[in-house]
Amino acid sequence: MKKLAVLFASVMVCGMISAQLKVSIMGDSYSTFTGSMPRYYDTFYPNQFCGVTEQNHQWWAQVIEKNGWVLEKNDSWSGSTVCCRGYNHDDYSDRAFVTRLNCIGAPDILFIFGGTNDDWTHEPFGDYKYSDWTKEDLYAYRPAMAYLLANLQKLYPKMKIYSILNDGMSDNLGESMREICKHYGVPVIAVDGIEKRMNHPTAAGMTKIAEQVQAFLDAEKK
Numbered sequence: 001m002k003k004l005a006v007l008f009a010s011v012m013v014c015g016m017i018s019a020q021l022k023v024s025i026m027g028d029s030y031s032t033f034t035g036s037m038p039r040y041y042d043t044f045y046p047n048q049f050c051g052v053t054e055q056n057h058q059w060w061a062q063v064i065e066k067n068g069w070v071l072e073k074n075d076s077w078s079g080s081t082v083c084c085r086g087y088n089h090d091d092y093s094d095r096a097f098v099t100r101l102n103c104i105g106a107p108d109i110l111f112i113f114g115g116t117n118d119d120w121t122h123e124p125f126g127d128y129k130y131s132d133w134t135k136e137d138l139y140a141y142r143p144a145m146a147y148l149l150a151n152l153q154k155l156y157p158k159m160k161i162y163s164i165l166n167d168g169m170s171d172n173l174g175e176s177m178r179e180i181c182k183h184y185g186v187p188v189i190a191v192d193g194i195e196k197r198m199n200h201p202t203a204a205g206m207t208k209i210a211e212q213v214q215a216f217l218d219a220e221k222k
Helices: 001-016 059-067 116-120 141-155 170-186 203-221
Strands: 023-026 070-076 109-113 161-166 189-191
Touching: 023 059, 059 070, 059 203, 116 170, 141 161, 141 170, 161 170, 170 189, 170 203, 189 203
Parallel strands: 023 070, 023 109, 109 161, 161 189
Antiparallel strands: none
16 A cells, blocks of 8 residues: 555656656757856856846746746847847847747747847837747737747647846837737736846846736736
């Protein structure tokens, strides 16, 4: 009887482990942390000035821990834009979200935390376009964001996608993200009141992001 109980417990534990959801992150500097992402990607964290010195300070690490999930891939690159146009009108094709959509592993859930640098570059947002994208289209936020979501849904049809909207963004960025995400049925989690230094979340800011993401996830379950 004891052996049977031990065997049953082992099966239950194995089942729980195999059932853990895998989570990937596609982001910019806000989601970076050295050691959690490809080595050649630019990173911002850990950062002593912001007080984010351990990986468990990161917003996504807190959300993953809270839900008992596992990190599949952190594909975050500091300074990256969703589209292929970056600061000083430079070509960011090497780091753009649209060229990294094959780098997220095989997650059950994907959090996209981007658009901040697209907003800060002050480049034209382009037109809303949901098909027949050209190479030139991918150098503007609106068509690039649509291209990103369309192709992610095509490549990973069973994956759940969430898009996180940073606070302090222009109305243009916020409205554009919401409109495009609505078209693809992707929830937008808008965070606000985030404590920052050098325009980046502090440890307290990271916790605030995690709490607001978690509150959104909890509300979805009701």
